[in-house]
Amino acid sequence: MPTLSAPESDSHADLVVAYPRRLGASAHEIASHHALASKLANLLGCACAVDYEPDQQSHRRADEKIYYVPNTTLSSSAAARLSIHSEADLYGGVVPYEFVATKAITHPMLNEAHASPPAGWSPQMGARLKDAVLAGYTVFSIEDALHAGALLLRSGAARIKPVQATAGRGQVKVTDEAGLREALRAQDELETAQFGLVLEEHLDDVVTYSVGTVRLPGMSASYVGTQQLTRDNQGTAVYGGSDMLFVRGGFDALSAQHWPAPLQHAIELARRYDAVVQECYPDFFASRRNYDVAEGLGAAGECRRGVLEQSWRAGGASMAEACALEVFSHDPDRQRVRARTTESYGDDDSRPPEASIVYDDDDPHVGRISKSAGVVSHGDT
Incomplete structure (x- = not known):
């Protein structure tokens, strides 16, 4: 199994910044974000800016090396705008498509040949992960969610998992098709179409x-x-x-x-x-x-x-x-x-x-x- 090499040890940062921050982050998330950036700055032996904004930094040196601590996974385009080119530039990750950062990639799509996956979707990933994940599907419509849920319910209870949710919030256990339909009625169809929805076997x-x-x-x-x-x-x-x-x-x-x-x-x-x-x-x-x-x-x-x-x-x-x-x-x-x-x-x-x-x-x-x-x-x- 391939193992990535560690970042270059001579990649020296001049400033650690708690940026970007997730839109709508709560007070406790912001406090955690600031505390983490401060501790990483101490480890790297450099200054820390917890209220950093790129468009307010005209006074900084052009050659100043910034190390980013985002509290969201960055898209390739967002990373490029910040001159983040490798893992040595941030504490976090960069994905080529935004959906790659969510639960959506964990499972294959139902009827991929007839579905409309988002641009960049890898049809091979679901098959390759089959032995590493639980039984489940990713869907981008409520209609497909009904079909996927019905398939999973043949073997036992299932869980409905919004891909944008964190900390286990928003998940629903269903044990029959009536419960499945009720749970899916509570889902936002536009959000499902844009980001996807995961249905997965339930474990006790x-x-x-x-x-x-x-x-x-x-x-x-x-x-x-x-x-x-x-x-x-x-x-x-x-x-x-x-x-x-x-x-x-x-x-x-x-x-x-x-x-x-x-x-x-x-x-x-x-x-x-x-x-x-x-x-x-x-x-x-x-x-x-x-x-x-x-x-x-x-x-x-x-x-x-x-x-x-x-x-x-x-x-x-x-x-x-x-x-x-x-x-x-x-x-x-x-x-x-x-x-x-x-x-x-x-x-x-x-x-x-x-x-x-x-x-x-x-x-x-x-x-x-x-x-x-x-x-x-x-x-x-």
């Missing part, structure tokens, strides 16, 4: 693993760990944090470690997904690659595993990634680091004692939320 008793690799100029680390769920202020189950073990180097170094079987399976599935994306979309590049891998029980009670989705932007686990890189940078002999992030809502204050607060306030979008991250002081095993 799910454990979600995080597998990823991160690279800064001159340093890299890879990790595997588990995600936790929590309840938001409306009582919905959402992302509640990650607990991860990091090693120096890329996916090869991660795979070479002796992991319990479930973790090893998750690593290999994530690596396969990563390699297939690179083959099908060769213009894609990313310095931050994160994959969510589910393990749970299928309709017949059998163990099922598969990659759920990818993230090539600053995400929920990114502060833990930066914390781990910081430890590796300060301690050349350290080979493993355990780091975690936590997110809690309302009066729930479940952050571990060693964590640093990233955000703890009332957010206009989600209400009271506390976010923290840090290295687990007692564990690098």
Whole structure:
């Protein structure tokens, strides 16, 4: 399996910027974005600008090297406008088409020969990922969603997953065709036509693993760990944090470690997904690659595993990634680091004692939320 080389170690940045920022980002997302950019700037030994705007920088030197920390995956055209040419220029990823950054690419289209895929869609990817993902389809119309859902319901319950949603929000479990039709009536037809909709087999008793690799100029680390769920202020189950073990180097170094079987399976599935994306979309590049891998029980009670989705932007686990890189940078002999992030809502204050607060306030979008991250002081095993 091909492994990408690390960025050039002599790629020196003069300024780290928290830019671009997702339109409509909430207060806690902006705070996380700023905290991550500041920590990465310390790692790279340069200044940080959290309120950077390109059109307001006429006073800066023409030869100033900027390192971008976007909180959204960039399109090739957006990256070109910012002079981002390789993964050494940003903490995140660049895709040739915007849909490549979403859940839409995880599954094949239903009846691809008769459907109208978006420009740039790779018909080979679905077939190549068949053994690395759960059973499912990507559709771009409500009519196709009805057909895809009916096919999945023959084997058990299914999940409807809007491709733009994050943290598990917006997903619906359906168990029969009446429930399927009701759930699809709630979908935005224009949004489905533009971005797509995923329908996927439902698993019970799910454990979600995080597998990823991160690279800064001159340093890299890879990790595997588990995600936790929590309840938001409306009582919905959402992302509640990650607990991860990091090693120096890329996916090869991660795979070479002796992991319990479930973790090893998750690593290999994530690596396969990563390699297939690179083959099908060769213009894609990313310095931050994160994959969510589910393990749970299928309709017949059998163990099922598969990659759920990818993230090539600053995400929920990114502060833990930066914390781990910081430890590796300060301690050349350290080979493993355990780091975690936590997110809690309302009066729930479940952050571990060693964590640093990233955000703890009332957010206009989600209400009271506390976010923290840090290295687990007692564990690098």
